[in-house]
Amino acid sequence: MGSHLRFYEAGEVIFHQGETSDCAYVIEHGKVDIFIEDESLDTLVVGDLFGEMGVLDQKPRSTSARALTQVALLKVKTNQITERLQGSDPIVKALVRVLLKRFRSLLSNDTSLDSDVLFSEVESVIEDAGLTKIKLESELRTAIGNQQIETVYQPINDIATGDIAGFEALSRWEHPDKGVISPFEFITLAEETDLIVDVGRLVFERACQVLSRLPEHYFININVSPKQLDNDLFLQHVVNLMKQNGVAPSRLKLEITETMVVDFEQANEWIHKCKALGFPICADDFGTGHSGMQQLVELDFDVLKVDQVFIRNMFENKKYATVLQSIARIGTDLGMKLVAEGVEEKEQYQSLKLLGFDYGQGYYFGRPMSESDVLKLTEK
């Protein structure tokens, strides 16, 4: 530990403006003055980091640093910082670059870098290949605000009778220039920020409306994300909405994917919270994640939705059929309802019936459709 520390006496210069930057420092003891020529800019104390700018952009030091008292500094190597930055989100990287540039221009009193120039710098950074994402995110924000995120409904059929029993609500975004953007792309983007809560709000509001217009035996499944389940205000909003629309919470099933289950304690907290509000809980994409069978033991799911991969391969690969059979058996024995996803062919439907599945979803039964088609189809 001691060998990593550098010591300076009061008045000693740590680095000069214009020198190459090879490391940053954290103050372990004493005070440091950051200055340009004769003007002091800042006094730093124990725990402060300095000299990091040059490390980030490999430019010469914009300021000088001097010990005000006796100081002990911990050296932070360039690669300690650059490796972290390389591995970070492209948006974070771009923001760091822009902020650095702005800060340097302030330090050098460079008036040529006025706000317009900086703005176009931000723009050009955004144009950068890695940063189409930040643009897409802004567009998604606008699209949500303008209600341009559509909700479609895919039938979930009763396997025994073949009749529609309910629907899964799925989000759609048709971008004005880029066309249809896959939910895998925009939902992932939304999940990285709080936008997913806004997307979710749209879906819930519409689903409540649709349910209030459908006969009572129909249900709607909704995909939920961790940020929504952590947000008590959001859940309360949904409950109020249902009350207003006179819809029983038992008709709204919440789908949780296996990838969301990182820690059983947290997942149990979500599940119990939702169940206490009356929402049944469905394990989505079952069989593809890493927690597998253990989540069946640890978590209180009402419905098990077996991932499409098992249905797609049930005739191609006997092992898939065997595992599918075992999952169906376990699900039934644990008292859960079973749903098969991605049912595309009649033969699959017939086999699933024999395996004891309760529900099926897939192109064989129907593609995702608009609200008005749902209302037409369920009209008696």
Ligand code: C2E
């Ligand atoms: P998911 O929850 O597993 O939804 C099922 C996906 O399979 C849907 O894709 C659906 O269109 C597709 N699908 C249905 N039947 C068949 C079939 O027979 N064959 C094949 N090949 N595919 C079928 P989609 O709509 O593109 O959604 C993708 C994923 O995006 C969803 O997977 C879900 O995880 C997520 N997602 C969609 N909407 C929302 C939303 O509003 N909120 C959240 N949190 N996630 C959403």
Ligand code: CA
């Ligand atoms: Ca789902």
Ligand code: CA
């Ligand atoms: Ca699924």
